[in-house]
Amino acid sequence: MLNVSSKLVRSIDRKIWIILLVNYNFPPFLYLVFISLKPGEMGEYDVISLVALMLINLLISVLIGILIKKNKKKQLEPIKTKDLLESIFNNLDIAIWSINKEKNMLLSKGVENIYGQTREEGLNNTDFWRNSIHSEDFSVVKKIDEKWNDVEKYEFEYRITQPNGEVRWIRDRGLPVINEDGSLERYDGSNIDITRQKELEFHLKESEERYKILVENALVGVFLIQNFKMVFVNQWFTNILGISKEELLGTNFINYIRDDNKRLFKQFRKLKDGKVSFVIDKIQIKAHDGTTRYLEIQANLTTINGESAIIGIVLNVTDRKKAQAELHYRENHDILTGLPNMNYLNTFIKEEFQRFKKEGIPISMMFFNLDRFKLINDTFGHRVGDQLLKIISNRLVDSIQDVGAVIRAGGDEFILYLPYTIKSQATDLANYLLKYFSEPLILEDQEIRITASIGLAFLENQDSLEDIIQKASSALHVAKEYGRNQYQIYTSEFSKKSSRRLQLEQRLRKAIEKNELEVFYQPKINLYTNKVTGLEALARWNDPLLGAVSPAEFIPLAEETGIIIPIGKWVLETVCKQNSEWQKKGLPPVHVCVNISSRQFLQDDFVKMVEQVLNESDLSPAYLNIEITEGVALYNVEDAIEKLMQLKQLGVSISLDDFGTGYSSLSYLKSLPIDYLKIDRSFINGIFNNKQDAAIIHSIISLSHTLGLRVVAEGVEEKNQIEILEQLNCDEIQGYYYAKPMSKINIEEFMSA
Structure with missing residues (x-):
């Protein structure tokens, strides 16, 4: 491999090597070495050394390039930081400013958004900020000038008005920059738009004011307790105690409780210790004016400024307590x-x-x-x-x-x-x-x-x-x-009499169920024509076991027990049916008088019941006369007049029975819609021996005629009574002198005669 490489290197033309050395920026010394060599003088070792040097040079070049690149990047970083700061300075909605003693000013572009004018306009007019201050806040200028004169930092919040009229809130901060010699070099500062913050503060303040008004004017008391001392109470609370806030705050609420204050103290302690989640209690307090008030307290635990507190409301239940006491009193x-x-x-x-x-x-x-x-x-x-x-x-x-x-x-x-x-x-x-x-x-x-x-x-x-x-x-x-x-x-003998009374009551109830009562009739006679003008219906009772029971015995018992109501209705139904039958038989038509007890008359549906009975019996109302006593009529005059008027509208006539015992009530006669006035038998009995009775009867008759009433004398039993009554112009009489009460069969014979 080495031989091949050597041969390859040696075979490369000298010119090519020169090109390589130049183009790849090999160091000049390599080039000088290379050109000093004669052709054919480069051995294998020389080639290897040359290649190694070339590689080393390449590595060094790469490293130097990396270092140069990093150095250039570092040089660019301050430029980028400056650009970034400049961007922030100009783009934030904050007006950053600096002004020296010569009034030369530096402004950021943020001034444009805050003041609504260009930075150039601001630089041309260094008092632009003064001119923009809202008229109501212009006093801040003097304060800022004072700070500048005193070379002090400052921070103020005030309003400015933009050229378009929009009002903005700003926070103006200024910081003096001092030279080494202690003199003022310049003021640096910033103006921040805080309009949104102020709006939120205003809304928050309004909300706080609303809640404060709500709490202060609440219809219940509101309190806050820390360390068992009152730290807040509303106006209601002070009113109920009759003590000012200044006097209440800082005091122990327990001191104002009139009854067992230890009970509430223990409950507040449990609440504070977390043993209960809420407290509801009723207390009695003594107000500043000495009056006693009853309050209901509802409280729970909260946290205020990192400390536990008891917050609660107080309800004035004095009226409720009084109502309960009144109800309890009425019950007992x-x-x-x-x-x-x-x-x-x-x-x-x-x-x-x-x-x-x-x-x-x-x-x-x-x-x-x-x-x-x-x-x-x-x-x-x-x-x-x-x-x-x-x-x-x-x-x-x-x-x-x-x-x-x-x-x-x-x-x-x-x-x-x-x-x-x-x-x-x-x-x-x-x-x-x-x-x-x-x-x-x-x-x-x-x-x-x-x-x-x-x-x-x-x-x-x-x-x-x-x-x-x-x-x-x-x-x-x-x-x-x-x-x-x-x-x-x-x-023990009295038990027998009580047994008689109890027996009468039980037998009377059965008599009603079995229809054992009977109606008798006593005629009324015209004193001048001797003709029958009407009949009075009287209840009679003949018991199979007890025999004939006197009305003086069973009527009061019926009144007392309330049995009189069904008896009265039965009598009314019986009389109306009987009178209707008599008229159909052709007997002379006369009205029948029915005595109405106080209990029956006071029934809300009394008039409706009378109307129903008349309809069911097919009897004309003109032939029914309702008798009430003066006591019934005067028990509730307005109610009595209303019911009597309703009866009159039906066509029923009215009699005032037993008159005379209520002589002191003659003045009421003109108010009562009645047709007949019946003088009580107690006056008729003494008409001979008592001149005062005769004078009273004369007055009653005269007054009655003046009011358009007919007068009936009850209990007439002697002829000389009739003679005196004639002299006094009495209209009708009723009593044993003419006829006793009779059964329906006997009265039919009497009427037919």
Whole structure:
């Protein structure tokens, strides 16, 4: 291989070698060596050495080329950096500037976007920035000048106005550059467009203001507590406590709690320790003005500035608390008198009663009831009746001297619960009450005399609260039956009387179911023609077991138990059907009067029920007369007038029954849409012996005629009563003198005669 190479080298022409050496930039010394050789003088070793030198030269050339290239690249890097900085300087939306003492200025192109004018314009007018400042912010010029004079750095934010009128916000920063001798060489600075940032700040501030207004004017209290000290409260919170923010902030909220503040402190501690996630509690506070407020607190844990805090809201539940207390009070007290009611008795007193019974403490129970209170109501009106009940309640409370309790059982009935009271003490109290309440009272310039009946019972071993109350009630009924204005002590015999009452109630209900009641009719007679002008329907009851039961016994019972409502409807239906049948038989057509109880009249659908009965019986409304008492009419005058007007529109006539007992209510006559006025029999009975009664009757008749009413005298039993009534111009009479109440068969014969 070497021989071949040598031969090859030697065979190459000298000129070719020269070309190679020149073209490939071999060092000159190789060229000189080569041309000094004579042809044929180059041996194999010479060739090899020459080739090696050529290769070494090639490598050195390559290395030198690489180094030269790197050197050129390094030389270009500062140029590129300069170009990059120049690009940044000119293209950023930042005005970079420099100004020396001679007012020579250097500006970047960023000034064009900020100030809306070319850099050349800015360089030509070094005060362009002053001229661009917004008129409202022009005071900043003085501040900047002061900084320049004092050679101090500065940073200000202000508005500028571009030539097109657009307002921009900028942040102007200036930094003095000082020479080695301490003198000012120049000021370097930048102006940055912060309009967008300011807009965001304004929006944020507006949002903060809105939230601040929302929090400050919230209808609930808002608070923030750190380390158990209040660090924020809103206006509501200060108002509810009556203390200013300055006084509240930094204080412990627990200090303002009136009730058990340790409870809330423990809950806040648990909240802070992470044992609970939220707190809801109701507290009682004492406001600065001394009033008590009830608040509901809802709080949870948060973090403020890296520290845990309790944030919460406060609701004023004082009104709700008062409403709940009022509701609780109403549930357990009588609204009119303020006395405890039966619910209170069966709830709170029952617990005490059972405890006292176990301890062997003597207990007396007194059932107290006013005699003829309904008459007082009917005579003087319910307003006077209510005033009387209040007086009675206060007197009873004063009488027991904080021993036990007075409970209003309903209406004019009261229960006196008397623990630590033996029999002799209870009877002494009963005698005192009977005497006390027999004294006259003056109400609205009226002298009112009342009496009371009392039932007494004493705790026995096996008695429950219900048992002793029932015993006192039975004793009360006996006192009523024995003439009122007395007290009776319960004995086992009274149970029989109570059994009679219970038996009557049960039998009366069955009588309604089995249709055992009957309607009797008593005629009304025209005092001058002696003709029948109408009939009054009266309910009668002849029980198969009990025999004939007096209306004076079963009607009050029906009123008390509510049975009167179905009885009243049955009477109305029966009367209307019967009157329709009589007219179809050809009997003289007259109206029939039906007494309506207060319970029935107060039913919301009463008028609708009357209309329905008339339609079903095919009876003309002109032949139905509705009788109500003065007490019913005056119980709720507006409601009564409305219902009576509706009945009148149907064509039904109206009678005001038992008039005279309510003489004080004559003024209401002109307001009531009635047709007949019936004078109570109590006035007719005394028409001979009592001139005052005769004068009252005369006044009633005269007033009634003035108002266009016809007058009916009830309970007429003697001829001389008729003679006086004729002289007083009474229109009609009703009573035993002409006819007693009769069955439908007998009344048919009476009407046909």
